[in-house]
Amino acid sequence: MWGRTLQFLPNSKDREGLLPWVIGVMLFLCALSVASAVAIGTGVEQWSRDLASNVTVQVIVADAGERSRQTDAALTLLRATPGVKQATLLASADVMALVSPWLGDMPIDAGLPLPNLIDVTLDGSTQINMQALDERLQATAPAARLDDHQAWLTQILELATVLQLVLTAVVAMVTLSTVAIVIFGCRAGLATHAEPIAIMHLMGAEDSVICRAFDLRYLAHGVKGGIFGIGFAVITLWTVSSMATELGEGLVSSLAPESSMSLWLLSLPLFAAILTMSTARLTVRSALRDMM
Amino acid sequence: MITFENVGMRYGMGTEILQDVSFSLEKGSFHFLTGPSGAGKTTLLKLLYLAHRPSRGLVNFFGKDLATLDRSELPRMRRRIGVVFQDFRLFDHLTAFENVALPLRIKGAKKIQVADHVEELLSWVGLEDRMHAKPATLSGGEKQRVAIARAVINKPDLLVADEPTGNVDPEMSRRLMHLFVELNKIGTTTVVATHDAELVNAINAPVLSLDKGKLSLKRASSQIDERL
Numbered sequence: 001m002w003g004r005t006l007q008f009l010p011n012s013k014d015r016e017g018l019l020p021w022v023i024g025v026m027l028f029l030c031a032l033s034v035a036s037a038v039a040i041g042t043g044v045e046q047w048s049r050d051l052a053s054n055v056t057v058q059v060i061v062a063d064a065g066e067r068s069r070q071t072d073a074a075l076t077l078l079r080a081t082p083g084v085k086q087a088t089l090l091a092s093a094d095v096m097a098l099v100s101p102w103l104g105d106m107p108i109d110a111g112l113p114l115p116n117l118i119d120v121t122l123d124g125s126t127q128i129n130m131q132a133l134d135e136r137l138q139a140t141a142p143a144a145r146l147d148d149h150q151a152w153l154t155q156i157l158e159l160a161t162v163l164q165l166v167l168t169a170v171v172a173m174v175t176l177s178t179v180a181i182v183i184f185g186c187r188a189g190l191a192t193h194a195e196p197i198a199i200m201h202l203m204g205a206e207d208s209v210i211c212r213a214f215d216l217r218y219l220a221h222g223v224k225g226g227i228f229g230i231g232f233a234v235i236t237l238w239t240v241s242s243m244a245t246e247l248g249e250g251l252v253s254s255l256a257p258e259s260s261m262s263l264w265l266l267s268l269p270l271f272a273a274i275l276t277m278s279t280a281r282l283t284v285r286s287a288l289r290d291m292m
Numbered sequence: 293m294i295t296f297e298n299v300g301m302r303y304g305m306g307t308e309i310l311q312d313v314s315f316s317l318e319k320g321s322f323h324f325l326t327g328p329s330g331a332g333k334t335t336l337l338k339l340l341y342l343a344h345r346p347s348r349g350l351v352n353f354f355g356k357d358l359a360t361l362d363r364s365e366l367p368r369m370r371r372r373i374g375v376v377f378q379d380f381r382l383f384d385h386l387t388a389f390e391n392v393a394l395p396l397r398i399k400g401a402k403k404i405q406v407a408d409h410v411e412e413l414l415s416w417v418g419l420e421d422r423m424h425a426k427p428a429t430l431s432g433g434e435k436q437r438v439a440i441a442r443a444v445i446n447k448p449d450l451l452v453a454d455e456p457t458g459n460v461d462p463e464m465s466r467r468l469m470h471l472f473v474e475l476n477k478i479g480t481t482t483v484v485a486t487h488d489a490e491l492v493n494a495i496n497a498p499v500l501s502l503d504k505g506k507l508s509l510k511r512a513s514s515q516i517d518e519r520l
Contacts, residue, residue: 006394006397006398008383010383010384011385118428196383198343199381199383200394200398200453201366201370201397202342202343202370202373202375202396203370203375203394203395203442204367204368204369204370204371204395204399204446205367205398206367209398231365285381289363292342292343292344292345292366
């Protein structure tokens, strides 16, 4: 009773008791969406970094002698190129292993004219103009094809961007839904407590005094819901991440709430509490203005 | 101090509950408000404790015209008015002490200032032993005394009581009326709405009589209609 806020509102757990749970569920969905968006971003960034440090050169020509000659020429050129750390010709057995999922197990001397593959590792410190390198390769070994994975990576990046936009839309919708639920809850609360509010007004209470009582109540709802939602989200993310790590799945395992993610995860209950309280304050203030 | 001139009141598009009501309350005066059920007593009381604005007519409170009074000025104005409701309207989750302290807390009084004042007032209404009881454990008379204490804690300029003796026995009724008379003696303008003709007869005060929305002033208590 003796605080800055006058607790004139009676407890109404039967009517408002579900609100923290609803806020918690919304925050849980929000946290999963944000974690997924961050994980996609992190995963794609990791893949981009890995792929950017490697390129592949294929030498595609049916004649074995010519293939061997152009491969040697390409290797020489690549090894002399600044920024190339290593250029290694893949063994025939490794090439067979790469195509075996589609062609099945075959002996190496089956007569199939497979291209020679050169795995090129870049040192990362020197920027290489891939188009110029490709042109020089064409001049030296016309059957050589440089693949810097950009086409595939571009598609992956586009997909990741779309997924992140979808997840951002989910977060926005969940946030708006939470605001709408709090507004409905608040209006119900105003109707439930119409008499205490009227008595307070008649005793000379200003709107700010009445608002503060609602502020405190909805702040508590937001904090309770926030802690429940974020707690459940952290457990879920940690469980999924642990299971995925055991399977060696890099993208899903990045869902784990690591230190960089922990800060925003911990800030979500605060965000929920502030959002709930602000929404309640605006709703109550607007409703009170319509009263005498 | 308070003036009503040709005041009319209707709710929405309904019929007029009060018609051309005119009267004035001088500082320190004591009035009864009587009338049969449906005469408009409650509506007139609501206008008196600033729960509504009239549909028409002029109402002047403490020198200010209600029609031009900004909403932000209402709280300060309402703090000058104490209200005793027929059904008490106490906060059930608060103790008698906390209920009585509310108007002071609304005004921003400090804890130490409030405590002495509330205890003194609760003692004055005979509830010194029931200060920390919640309304659910109080009798009708005790609740009414808490409600009166809450209404007068701010030393209001105007005290409005709606059937303050409606829920208590005759002995308690006399004691409560004695409280109102005492408050009036120290300068509080008092309006008591009642159906109790015996009560009205017991105190020689002017009577505002409402019938079908029309108000008349009867100076002598003996003139009160026997049907009341």
